[in-house]
Ligand SMILES: NC(=O)C1=CN([C@@H]2O[C@H](COP(=O)(O)OP(=O)(O)OC[C@H]3O[C@@H](n4cnc5c(N)ncnc54)[C@H](OP(=O)(O)O)[C@@H]3O)[C@@H](O)[C@H]2O)C=CC1
């Protein structure tokens with residue numbers, strides 16, 4: 657099975673490297689200084705599950721250099737989706753599966769629009785990582801889980817077999833991926849909005865009475881919107897989210913909070929911004945998410961250079 661990882665960052669670089677370590681045939685579509693560093697000096701993973709150094713990786717900025725593959729793992733940031741999706745043509749073979757591990761609820765549709773006829777599947781991951789410096793991924797925590805629907809294609813069975821050999825990476829096949837993606841969207845929009853706007857790890861937020869109310873409000877707005885949009889979340893979801901947050905290290909924060917700290921562009925348009933727009937469509941007030949969206953909009957394109 658040939659795999660191309662499009663976007664070799666915190667998620668794509670980490671997952672791709674773990675698949676190579678397990679014996680997979682993986683190439684990266686990358687760009688800029690990170691691509692240069694990977695080609696010159698290999699790919700280094702600093703990970704709580706054990707470090708890894710791959711001295712020789714297959715990587716290019718041009719999908720045509722890689723050619724048709726069986727599986728595309730799509731892991732660019734949401735603001736880069738349109739451009740990266742439009743470049744996928746040369747990676748497509750007759751039965752290529754495109755698996756997006758991006759956050760939010762919009763990527764599958766965007767990819768289908770750009771690659772008509774391709775099989776596109778949405779997956780969710782709870783891995784937490786970022787590019788430490790060009791050529792290096794830092795895997796800081798989260799769960800090693802990647803959740804994928806059990807039905808899209810035979811290639812998923814092959815991926816599962818490969819993941820069984822992998823370190824720090826677990827593939828879980830689920831029957832209802834739609835619920836998984838909505839649960840993650842609601843949880844993440846609150847977690848990313850809260851930890852970014854309040855510039856804090858989750859621990860101090862849960863210890864502060866007012867801050868805790870705010871992040872709960874973000875969670876509850878998401879729950880109401882999911883139900884109104886026809887994707888009601890299961891009984892006890894709110895309590896389970898709180899238990900999951902309480903179990904995280906006090907310093908735990910979202911990838912968007914990390915991006916804000918580094919002056920990088922933000923995915924807020926597709927997270928709190930998406931909640932804000934869903935609220936307008938459904939006639940449900942979203943004062944929490946609307947505030948997060950409007951406040952972080954100022955930083956959405958990154959720090960002035
Ligand atoms: N990081 C995390 O902890 C988690 C992230 N996610 C989701 O995963 C997705 C990916 O996030 P993350 O891994 O953090 O992102 P990163 O920014 O770390 O990595 C994305 C990489 O893709 C590159 N890229 C963007 N467009 C192209 C292109 N057209 N061709 C080649 N390379 C390209 C970027 O280059 P450049 O650096 O030049 O922009 C960057 O190196 C997001 O949707 C995020 O929400 C989900 C769970 C956890």
Ligand SMILES: CC(C)(CO)C(=O)C(=O)O
Nearest residue numbers: 782783784798910911912
């Ligand atoms: C689940 C979590 C919080 C990290 O794995 C995430 O998706 C993110 O930070 O973007």
